[in-house]
Amino acid sequence: MTITRPHWAWVIAGVSFVAIIGAAGFRAVPSVMMDPLHMEFGWSHATIGAAMSINMVLFGVTAPFAAALMDRFGIRPVLVGALVLIAAGTGLGVFMTAGWQLLVLWGVLVGLGTGSISMGFVATVSTRWFVARRGLVTGILTAAGATGQLIFLPVVATITTEHGWRSASILVTIAALAVIPLVVFGVRDHPRDVGAVAYGADQDAAEEPLPNGTFGAAASGLVQGARVPAFWLLAGSFAICGMTTNGLIGTHFIPAAHDHGMPTTLAASLLATIGIFDVAGTIFSGWLTDRVDAPLLLVIYYIGRGASLLVLPMLLSAQAEPSTWVFIIFYGLDWVATVPPTIAIARQHFGANTPVVFGWIFASHQLGAAVASFGAGYIRDAQGSYDNAFHVAAGLCVVAAVLCAAIRPRRSEPHTLLAEETETFASDAGEYQGQRS
Structure with missing residues (x-):
């Protein structure tokens, strides 16, 4: 009986999935720890939200530079360095006593670390290792963040409630460090490193050139994208995606539910349940992306998300009512379903x-998340309620749907678009040279 070994691309995807889960541990921390930090140090919701804003900005802005560094130095060293930064930020955080320390550790260090294992990394793996099933793999890797949330949120909430927020931070530190050996021994940079071609590619097909590898290339990616209308439409809609997910729900759902009398552990379990359905929704979205017009999918996703946010203030209560579960299920299916298309x-x-170009689009996602993280906290401090924050987010989702509806397909070969622009940056990018099709 012959045993067929899986293609190396699936091995890389599996290790990448676990690495993203390890990095996602910190994503479960802020909303659970907002009230404990507020009670212990007296920091306002806006102050803690500001730390998360810094984190989210760096989480996004780091992505294109991390993608360029992965091309220059390899995926493994970048991933290991990122995991070390996450571990340092959360581990040293147990000793913080002042607000500026929160900004540096949770904001800067963890922001740089998680930003290196974000959507730019997902795009690198799916683009480099897959031709067939690329949309499906994108959905699976994107869902890894939700899987990390699913795993960590209930645990972090329970440990925080019973043993304090410092014990929960140590747990996240250990999780980040535990992934490093798997990355060192399981990740490879290119299909050619294992004598293979990308999954679904012809054996004789030439490998696509990688016109990245320097910070100059990362900067050129922004200029290249800025000249294409679809870039701005995607960046604008993705900024709203960040506002309505990481920035608003991811950071403020638990405190908002707590305002209605819901216990923190129950609210954390609901947020984790969003992660369960997010996994299914994102993978299904990846499957749909291989078969359905991507802009149409985005329009449907944003309209549905806006409707759910509009009614959320009416659904929150001290208990998880059936109507609350309807929101959790629907919103979970839609959470990051926008990423594959x-x-x-x-x-x-x-x-x-x-x-690299998508890294900048993702940066707009995190800039939007940063605005919402601080803005929703400010609204809560000023008005004593998150209701208006949810209503504004619902309206923005309609704007995102309109932007996506305006996207038009490009019919020519995609890599030819960048020939002249990459040459422009050759002199400033050192070893970087423009590629011609």
Whole structure:
């Protein structure tokens, strides 16, 4: 009986999935710890939200530079360095006593670390290792963040309630460090490193050139994208995606539910349940992206998300009512279902340059998340309620749907778009040279 070994691309995808889960541990921390930090140090919701804003900005802005560094130095050293930064930020955080320390540790260090294992990394793996099933793999890797949330949120909430927030921070530190050996021994940079081609590619097919590798290339990716209308439409809609997920629900759902009398552990369990359905929704979205017009999918996703946010203030209570579960299930299915079609559209326009260009699109996602993280906290401090924050977010989702409806496909070969622009940056990018199709 012959045993067929899996293609190396699936091994890389599996290790990447686990690495993203390890990095996602910190994503479960802020909303659970907001009230404990507020009670212990007297820091306002806006102050803690500001730390998370810094984190989210760096989480996004780091992505294109991390993608360029992965091309220059390899995926493994970048991932290991990122996990070390996450461990340092959360581990040293147990000793903090002042607000500025929160900004440096949770904001700067963890922001840089998680930003290196984010959507730019997902785009790098899916673009480099897959031709067939690229949308599905994008959905699976994107869902890894939700899986990390699913795993960590109930545990972090329970440990925080019973043993304090410092014990929960130590748990996240250990989780980040535990992933490092798996990355060192299980990750490879290119299919050629294992004598293979990308999954679904012809054996004789030439490997697409990687016109990245320096910070100059990362900067050129922004300029290249800025000249294409689809870039701005994707960046604008993805900024709203960040506002309505990481920035609003991810950071403020638990305190908002607590305002209605819901116990923190129950609210954390509901947020974790969003992660369960997010896994299914994102993988299904990846499957749909291989078969359905990507802009149409985005329009449907944003309209549905806006409707759910509009009614959320009426659904929150001290208990998890059936209506609350309807929101949790629907919102979970939609949480990051936007990522596979967004990457697919970027791939259509930018080809092999997708990781770096999409890194900038993802940066807009995190800038939006940062605005919402601080803004929702400010609204809560000023008005004593999150209701208006949810209503504003619902309206913005309609704007995102309109932006996505305006996206038009590009019919020419995607990598030819960037030939002249990459040459422009050759002199400033050192070893970087423009690629011609």
